[in-house]
Amino acid sequence: MIRISFAPMEGVTTPLFRRVFREMFGGVDTYYTPFLSANQNHSFKKKEIREYTHYDPSLVPQVMAADPLDLVWAAKTLKEAGYKEINLNLGCPMATVVSRKRGAGLLKDTDALKRFFDSVFSQEGLPEISIKTRTGFFSSEAAAELGKLYAAFPFCEVIIHPRAREEFYNGTADTEAFKAMRAELDCPVCYNGDIRTAEDLERLKNELPDVEHFMIGRGFLADPLLALKIRGDKITDERQVVYKYLNRLWNEYQKELSGERDVLFKMKELWYYLEWHYPEDKELIGSIRKSRSAAEYKGLVAKLLSGGRSI
Ligand SMILES: Cc1cc2nc3c(=O)[nH]c(=O)nc-3n(C[C@H](O)[C@H](O)[C@H](O)COP(=O)(O)O)c2cc1C
Structure with a gap:
């Protein structure tokens, strides 16, 4: 059985949106919050607190951080709120995010990224940590090197959106880059990118037979019935x-x-x-x-x- 997740989408997949979507359609196993910003103040904004306060076992809070100790603070705060897993954002391509070495900005310097993870995992009392990553900063040629780096740390899952930061959302998701990163990893992986129809998912399931978790973002916004179509429901009207x-x-x-x-x-x-x-x-x-x-x-x-x- 495969698992289907709703991708985090800042400004869109808010608690209100997730509630309406879940009540109207269902068919999604896991939701991710849009990124919560962990900064030096070690406090979340009111809007961010609303994202996770009502504990929901099908929700994974996502965090964005530039400093490992800020991530550790956020991870422990979310663990106290009941969450067994948190997700680290290594994919956001926005210039204002990247210039502050957050999101996909962390992918630019792999030595610095290794130090970041060394520092995080030297701490005790963390929840499980998954990452959501692109396959490179400048190009997806970095996919295997990044995969090797991730394999050295105890991530519970690596969600791969196979585009480089420089591509933003242009072109098409690169399944070869996905495979190159995936080949380096022993932990569970999730595929994310450009699934717009049930047929797209079928094609990917055939191409990536060992992947059991798929994440969909814009496809659910374009066709809110997509999860039900994937489940094989017959839809009228x-x-x-x-x-x-x-x-x-x-x-x-x-x-x-x-x-x-x-x-x-x-x-x-x-x-x-x-x-x-x-x-x-x-x-x-x-x-x-x-x-x-x-x-x-x-x-x-x-x-x-x-x-x-x-x-
Ligand atoms: C408006 C918008 C907001 C997004 N916000 C986030 C975010 O907060 N965290 C994150 O990891 N990815 C974010 N993404 C990326 C999506 O989670 C996803 O990786 C991307 O849209 C590719 O998947 P898709 O083709 O299924 O949409 C965002 C994308 C869009 C278009």
């Missing part, structure tokens, strides 16, 4: 279901955010990914993404997903 899900999200965001403009902004962000799933409706979706009021937005979404009938 697909558009109507997506319509209900988007309405539910709208209502929940309305309770949490300060005004209609913010809710509209949040919902329009999702349409960037939903557009992948409805290529034939590009024009209408373009109008949805440009809509300026709740009424305009809701009318257009009802037209696309519900034959003009609103609920």
Whole structure:
């Protein structure tokens, strides 16, 4: 049996989003929080604390840190909150993150990365630590070297997104780079990158027969029914279901955010990914993404997903 996880996505996969997604669809075994920033203050922001306070056994908190002792502090804090595993972010490509030697910035200097891990694992009382990594900083030619480095430490799992930092999210995920890193590792591994359909997953399962854990991010945003399709469920009234899900999200965001403009902004962000799933409706979706009021937005979404009938 394979395991399916929902990838961490900063600004998207918040507790509210995860709750709505889980209640509407299910089919996902594990969720990861968007990265929580561990810094020298050794305190998380209120928004970050909300990510993990209600202990959830199917949730893995993800941490971003530049200093090993900050990571150790975060790991112990999360262990006290009940979590057996935490995940370290070694993949975020954003310039502001990388320039502070966090996220994928840690991949640039492998000697420094080794010292980072030496320092972390010299500490006692840690929860299990997994990592989510890209396959290199400048290029995925670094995949095997990084794999060797990871193999020297007791990670409970290595989640591999086979792109280099310099690629951001461009091009396609490189399964050869995945294999090169994977070949160096004895611990469990997870594949992440570009799974958009149940067929994509089938193809990867055939190509990577010893991988039992797959992580999906943008694919779930584009097609929220994807986990159910992977499970083999028969789905009827697909558009109507997506319509209900988007309405539910709208209502929940309305309770949490300060005004209609913010809710509209949040919902329009999702349409960037939903557009992948409805290529034939590009024009209408373009109008949805440009809509300026709740009424305009809701009318257009009802037209696309519900034959003009609103609920
Ligand atoms: C908007 C956005 C936010 C993301 N935030 C995070 C994050 O907080 N932590 C992380 O490890 N990866 C983050 N990622 C990367 C995803 O977890 C995932 O690795 C990437 O999207 C590739 O997988 P996919 O093709 O299934 O989407 C983010 C990606 C996007 C597009």
